[in-house]
């Protein structure tokens with residue numbers, strides 16, 4: 001089952017660091033594990049596209065009751081997932097990152 005079809009669960013346990021690095025490289029597109037954070041910066045074409053992405057991420061966050069930190073500029077958005085209650089990365093962070101990746105269909109070229 002792909003990560004993006006999983007749902008976040010309350011009180012997910014902290015993942016071992018080596019497992020987080022492995023899961024990011026195996027199942028996510030260019031997300032970086034940095035300590036207790038999973039982050040990626042999206043470059044967009046213009047402000048409208050940036051805000052559309054921000055709203056799509058807000059929809060995911062609301063549906064999963066799991067919320068990222070966002071840094072928003074004119075044509076970029078830095079997304080940081082971390083599970084505050086665990087003080088670490090949990091599977092919930094990876095599920096939400098995969099759901100964000102799924103907003104961008106892969107064209108294969």
Ligand SMILES: C[C@H](O)[C@H](O)[C@H]1CNC2=NC(N)=NC(=O)C2=N1
Nearest residue numbers: 065066067068082083084085086
């Ligand atoms: C009760 C509710 O599930 C918690 O407050 C959630 C909400 N969103 C959250 N988001 C993130 N990123 N980490 C959390 O620990 C967290 N806790």
